[in-house]
Amino acid sequence: MDITVVVPLYNEDESLRELHAWIKRVMDENSFTYEIIFVNDGSTDNSWKVLLDLQSEFPEVHAIRFRRNYGKSPALFCGFERAQGDVVITMDADLQDSPDEIPELRRMIVEDRYDLVSGYKMNRSQGDPLSKTIPTKLFNATARKVSGIGNLHDFNCGLKAYRKEVVKNIEVFGEMHRYIPYLAKEAGFGRIGEKMVHHQARKHGKSKFMGWNRFVNGYLDLITLWFLSTFGKKPMHVFGFLGSIMFMLGFLAVLVVGATKMYCLLRGIPHPLVTSSPYFYIALTTMVLGTQLFVAGFLGEMISRNSQERNKYQIAEEF
Ligand code: UDP
Ligand code: MG
Numbered sequence: 001m002d003i004t005v006v007v008p009l010y011n012e013d014e015s016l017r018e019l020h021a022w023i024k025r026v027m028d029e030n031s032f033t034y035e036i037i038f039v040n041d042g043s044t045d046n047s048w049k050v051l052l053d054l055q056s057e058f059p060e061v062h063a064i065r066f067r068r069n070y071g072k073s074p075a076l077f078c079g080f081e082r083a084q085g086d087v088v089i090t091m092d093a094d095l096q097d098s099p100d101e102i103p104e105l106r107r108m109i110v111e112d113r114y115d116l117v118s119g120y121k122m123n124r125s126q127g128d129p130l131s132k133t134i135p136t137k138l139f140n141a142t143a144r145k146v147s148g149i150g151n152l153h154d155f156n157c158g159l160k161a162y163r164k165e166v167v168k169n170i171e172v173f174g175e176m177h178r179y180i181p182y183l184a185k186e187a188g189f190g191r192i193g194e195k196m197v198h199h200q201a202r203k204h205g206k207s208k209f210m211g212w213n214r215f216v217n218g219y220l221d222l223i224t225l226w227f228l229s230t231f232g233k234k235p236m237h238v239f240g241f242l243g244s245i246m247f248m249l250g251f252l253a254v255l256v257v258g259a260t261k262m263y264c265l266l267r268g269i270p271h272p273l274v275t276s277s278p279y280f281y282i283a284l285t286t287m288v289l290g291t292q293l294f295v296a297g298f299l300g301e302m303i304s305r306n307s308q309e310r311n312k313y314q315i316a317e318e319f
Pocket of ligand 1: 091
């Protein structure tokens with residue numbers, strides 16, 4: 001099978017028929033063999049009914065129904081698990097992404113040998129309000145820096161194409177759909193490309209991602225990923241190191257405090273109280289903090305020693 005299209009959807013009944021007809025037209029024009037997996041993420045409208053109708057008419061339509069709303073990432077994850085096509089395309093259900101992009105996206109995977117090609121929404125300004133596009137720019141700049149994928153302008157674009165191997169080897173969870181390129185890169189799929197794609201205003205219904213908290217969450221997720229990838233497997237190297245340095249500082253400060261005191265005592269100079277020296281407080285805080293950091297690193301090591309994933313590596317081939 002050439003292509004699997006995975007479509008996560010939450011209350012999009014008005015768009016589904018049109019989306020399906022459009023995808024089908026593009027696939028037929030290019031004579032691709034394909035399947036479409038709709039993942040109904042706990043919709044409370046008629047989406048499931050529409051999907052049932054579609055499936056009875058078209059055998060290439062498949063659907064998964066979540067009992068409740070879990071979010072876009074879990075929906076993608078389940079779609080990825082079932083995908084069988086050599087190239088997997090993800091696409092939002094709201095008709096903002098254009099199925100006309102599919103042939104070129106597939107070509108970039110198959111001929112240009114990309115592992116992942118992410119869409120870059122052109123004429124975005126027509127589709128979304130400023131309150132969405134400006135924070136998005138900031139967000140993408142940070143994501144580029146942290147992930148080290150410098151050539152992506154639009155991490156969160158719903159329209160993406162993957163080599164099948166990629167989707168079978170990454171685990172999208174929580175709200176990590178924003179960082180799939182980062183996850184892919186961490187899993188060793190380094191050829192990540194970008195394609196300008198057409199993007200239109202939402203036709204029906206309204207956006208499921210509104211409000212400012214999505215940026216806070218987005219940044220927290222990015223920090224999590226960054227922590228996991230930089231020292232998730234070696235917490236002691238970071239916390240133990242910081243802890244040791246802190247403790248040494250404290251130790252030096254103690255020496256200063258002790259030596260001054262001794263010196264004054266021996267020479268019979270009237271000596272100030274130990275607690276009136278700034279070094280006393282430096283010693284106190286850094287030694288306490290240092291010990292805590294060290295213990296944090298050690299606990300981290302013990303946890304990762306017990307982790308299910310401690311020996312999970314990406315093996316590309318073996319024989
Ligand atoms: N979506 C989903 N589960 C959710 C929220 C959204 O499956 O909990 C789907 C939604 O139906 C759409 C896609 O994810 O197909 C992108 O959502 P939306 O268009 O609302 O996001 P925006 O384009 O505004 O960023
Ligand atoms: Mg949308």
